[in-house]
Amino acid sequence: MTDPLNSVSEMQTPLMSNEASPSDYRRINLKIFLSILGGMLLALIAIRLFAMAMGASGEAFIGRPLGALSYLPQIVQEPTDQVMVFGSSMVDAGFSPRQFDRELKEQGVDIKSYNFGFGGLNPYFQDLLARRIKEHYLQNNKRLKLAVIEFNPFQTTQTRYQGSLAAIDAYFGMLSNEQERFDLLLEDPTRGILVYDIKYLRDSVSAEMVTFYFGQAFRSGRPKPNMEPETEAEVARRRDVNDKLEGRFEQDFPDYVNEPWSFAWQGGGTIPQERSDETVELIHEYFASLRTEYRMQADKLWRAQSADIIELNFEPILVESFIRMVKEFQQFSDAVEIIMLPKNSRYIVNSPEALARQQNVLKQIYQATGVTVRDFQNIPEITPDMYSDTTHLARYSGDVAFTHFLAEYYGELLKK
Amino acid sequence: MIFNTPIFFAFFLVFFFFYGFVFLKHKPRIYFLLIASLVFYGAWNYHFIPLLVGSAVADYFIAQAIFAAGNVRHKKMLVTLSLAINLGILGLFKYADFVLESVADFMLLFGYQANIPTLAWVLPVGISFYTFQSLSYTIDVYRGDMEPRKGLVEFTAALSFFPQLVAGPILRARQILPQMHQFSLPSWHEAKYGMLLITAGLLKKTCADLLAAPVAKAFAVQESVSLLEYWTGVLAFAGQIYGDFAGYSDMAIGIALLLGFKIPLNFRVPYFAVSPVDFWRRWHISLSSWLRDYLYISLGGNRNNHRTRNVFITMLLGGLWHGAAWTFVAWGAFHGVIITLTHYLSTLPIFAAWHSGNGRGIMVIKWAITFYLVLISWVFFRAESLADAGQILLAMHGLASVSLPIAETVQWIIFSLVVLAVGLMHWMDSGILKGGERFVEKPWWFWPLMVLAQAVCLLIGAPSDEFIYFQF
Numbered sequence: 001m002t003d004p005l006n007s008v009s010e011m012q013t014p015l016m017s018n019e020a021s022p023s024d025y026r027r028i029n030l031k032i033f034l035s036i037l038g039g040m041l042l043a044l045i046a047i048r049l050f051a052m053a054m055g056a057s058g059e060a061f062i063g064r065p066l067g068a069l070s071y072l073p074q075i076v077q078e079p080t081d082q083v084m085v086f087g088s089s090m091v092d093a094g095f096s097p098r099q100f101d102r103e104l105k106e107q108g109v110d111i112k113s114y115n116f117g118f119g120g121l122n123p124y125f126q127d128l129l130a131r132r133i134k135e136h137y138l139q140n141n142k143r144l145k146l147a148v149i150e151f152n153p154f155q156t157t158q159t160r161y162q163g164s165l166a167a168i169d170a171y172f173g174m175l176s177n178e179q180e181r182f183d184l185l186l187e188d189p190t191r192g193i194l195v196y197d198i199k200y201l202r203d204s205v206s207a208e209m210v211t212f213y214f215g216q217a218f219r220s221g222r223p224k225p226n227m228e229p230e231t232e233a234e235v236a237r238r239r240d241v242n243d244k245l246e247g248r249f250e251q252d253f254p255d256y257v258n259e260p261w262s263f264a265w266q267g268g269g270t271i272p273q274e275r276s277d278e279t280v281e282l283i284h285e286y287f288a289s290l291r292t293e294y295r296m297q298a299d300k301l302w303r304a305q306s307a308d309i310i311e312l313n314f315e316p317i318l319v320e321s322f323i324r325m326v327k328e329f330q331q332f333s334d335a336v337e338i339i340m341l342p343k344n345s346r347y348i349v350n351s352p353e354a355l356a357r358q359q360n361v362l363k364q365i366y367q368a369t370g371v372t373v374r375d376f377q378n379i380p381e382i383t384p385d386m387y388s389d390t391t392h393l394a395r396y397s398g399d400v401a402f403t404h405f406l407a408e409y410y411g412e413l414l415k416k
Numbered sequence: 417m418i419f420n421t422p423i424f425f426a427f428f429l430v431f432f433f434f435y436g437f438v439f440l441k442h443k444p445r446i447y448f449l450l451i452a453s454l455v456f457y458g459a460w461n462y463h464f465i466p467l468l469v470g471s472a473v474a475d476y477f478i479a480q481a482i483f484a485a486g487n488v489r490h491k492k493m494l495v496t497l498s499l500a501i502n503l504g505i506l507g508l509f510k511y512a513d514f515v516l517e518s519v520a521d522f523m524l525l526f527g528y529q530a531n532i533p534t535l536a537w538v539l540p541v542g543i544s545f546y547t548f549q550s551l552s553y554t555i556d557v558y559r560g561d562m563e564p565r566k567g568l569v570e571f572t573a574a575l576s577f578f579p580q581l582v583a584g585p586i587l588r589a590r591q592i593l594p595q596m597h598q599f600s601l602p603s604w605h606e607a608k609y610g611m612l613l614i615t616a617g618l619l620k621k622t623c624a625d626l627l628a629a630p631v632a633k634a635f636a637v638q639e640s641v642s643l644l645e646y647w648t649g650v651l652a653f654a655g656q657i658y659g660d661f662a663g664y665s666d667m668a669i670g671i672a673l674l675l676g677f678k679i680p681l682n683f684r685v686p687y688f689a690v691s692p693v694d695f696w697r698r699w700h701i702s703l704s705s706w707l708r709d710y711l712y713i714s715l716g717g718n719r720n721n722h723r724t725r726n727v728f729i730t731m732l733l734g735g736l737w738h739g740a741a742w743t744f745v746a747w748g749a750f751h752g753v754i755i756t757l758t759h760y761l762s763t764l765p766i767f768a769a770w771h772s773g774n775g776r777g778i779m780v781i782k783w784a785i786t787f788y789l790v791l792i793s794w795v796f797f798r799a800e801s802l803a804d805a806g807q808i809l810l811a812m813h814g815l816a817s818v819s820l821p822i823a824e825t826v827q828w829i830i831f832s833l834v835v836l837a838v839g840l841m842h843w844m845d846s847g848i849l850k851g852g853e854r855f856v857e858k859p860w861w862f863w864p865l866m867v868l869a870q871a872v873c874l875l876i877g878a879p880s881d882e883f884i885y886f887q888f
Contacts, residue, residue, distance in 0.1 A: 028604060033436060035607075047871050047874050047875045050875060190417065190423045193423040211876045
């Protein structure tokens, strides 16, 4: 083998001190400079073309929250009093704004509520989203009558935070404003430049996100419970119901445009009254088919692995983000409530140490915000057959029951 | 400021603009290079800049004093002072807590609970590299291998030269100081070779980052890890540490070439080694040759029938250089044992023919045995503790007490991809070693492939910490 560096060093290289003139220097350095710039530019164009060809964009990863933000100019123009229920996918699945509004109307309260529940966003990202919502409300001199903020312990763990790191810079770029990005640049130039790079040069698609996306195929599957898997009959039943449900929505709502964020239903879904009895029955059957013992145990294992749902080792960064988020809402809301949504306690049973840690965090939130966290995790109104898995309420049963509970709970407050 | 980040790209463009077009005279250029290097270093933690500059200033004046000293005793005192300063700084920042904790653990063995307070100081990045580099200067002057250079700023700029400051290669003063004095203009050919090395380094770093996931799984020592996943994890770590470190070295050498500095290669396809000694001729060459020249030879080298002892001490300290933990000591000791064993076996008549044989079959067997031993050594290097290392080694050989789950298809796919990644890195390096120079002369291949490789590096990646060798 030859030694390229030794052989390189043997070549004739003019020396600045005695051979190369300043113009020699400038000429070769210009070639180097332009090669570096040109090469990087072409490489960036190549990855933009690749992203375009794949139909990939950063927005696709957080379409629902960005969609919600795009509807905010319309939302703040609504003349009626407003309630916003803000939180995770558990809110998304468990709160029905249209039902809430109907029930409140029956109580004599004219209100418009919104489901601002977003899957995949931990409090760090929710805090950024809350700032954007606040900006719209303050600019339009509008206030929320009531903000109901979900504290989701499962979204606030160290495990959850670690799991979000692949997307943190890209999401920050999409959810932050110019001032926040500039502040980050001054505070942490390394990360600041990275965020600018991802947002403006890479169309919000970071290398980590691409790797995460393509790497999914090579990850080991979800953990499997040590028990008999689902029977063929159980799988067939679910497939059969799913087939029957196919196309039902388009039949019931032929004119509906499938928006990324369902503004038509105020961020939530339809309500049973808007669907045929047969469809509602099929949906009940579908969710029942999801609740096999094997699936529930597998879901529990997966959430323990991906969110530390049993032991709840909290991440201080996320707790602080949550507190900041509550303070954001306090600036444009007449009343702010913090709640914990129901969890499927047949499967999710926290250790005493986890509950002690949770208690400490709730205390910290109260001390920082002055708001008591209302624990609805085990309310009797919600039964185990109202879930689609170990954490999310099922549509048309769980969300109906919980929305009814909230309407009853906050009815008096909203009458004031 | 890591080479594969946008901030370094921005830093380098600004730096290169001034370096290449504005500061063309020697004196302002040296000052500018020094300031840029200190900015680069300070981006991690500017509090340690005085330590770096202090080391340089101390060794600069000590070297002058050694040269001027009238007798050997005086010279010896001065070089001892340099050793004490450099190794003292290293010891204080890197090894003090390890020693204190080990003393406490040792006393606990005898039932004595010692509450020894630790320093818990932050380790200055690159300290192991620049102290060794600085030491080589005073030792070389002491040995009469070189004369001290005039120019404190030039010496400090050489010691803090940013391409290789934080993770090597470890340069000898006699390699870098003359170049710092001359400031060569790189030829266009050299510049292109530099770009080739930078791109190869970026590709290796990308590979290394992608290999992190299977490594983390195997070294977490969980019950749900299969035998195949253990092997995959250890092989992936072999690839990760190589891609990470050799990648950084390549980028450092490439960047230096663009600036007109020539730094010797630090790796030569090490996993193609056919003996443990051969491995160390190919792996982290700047460290292994430093240890050979300044430690092994100082201990007596092959003379006085102490070769075994000297090899063992050298490898043990080489292990400890990487980190203050018993796992690194065990890693160094393991390499000491296999090198010594190789030497011993080569003296036995029964192995003599084998030792000198270079037929294809024999070479493949030698390679397989060497690679297996290197893989075993990486277990010590990466494991969190010696107990973990023991458990992983047992599990890899099917001797774990727990029943290992059966490998799934996806695990075989991951294993194949890891083999492919490690193989590709070596194939690429082998290609650069053999034909890199010819390749840069073929513009229709060179430029499109450079852009494509850069695009691949920009497109994929995984969240990772800094380069692994920064912690050493």
